[in-house]
Amino acid sequence: MSENNRQSIRWMNIELEKIGKKFCSKCETIKSVDDFLGREKRSQCKKCRALLSRKWEAEHPEKKAEQNRLGMKRYYKKQKEQLGDHYIVSILTSDTILKRKDIPNNLIEIKRLHLQLKKELSNADKITR
């Protein structure tokens, strides 16, 4: 896209945004601002960005795998910190033949309280020493 085009799209978008609309530079369609991502509202609509990221993922499978791995790592770290259901079920089912469906929800809740209590006690222990 030329600099001239870019400039005129910028001007057009200033006018369009007054009526809650925006021009997508990829599919060249005027859409609602809700069809764009983020607070700053990217210049491409959600649909076009999804297509672009799918294309990028297909071209960079190793980078995508790394992103997935990091995403999972973050997810499990958060689960552990917040005592999420997934984390608690993994404790309850580790070294057993039990599956998620075998664990009733109230057992998850009891285990969560148990872990919270253990955490509190270990913190209290650290303070008194």
Ligand SMILES: [Zn+2]
């Ligand atoms: Zn688009």
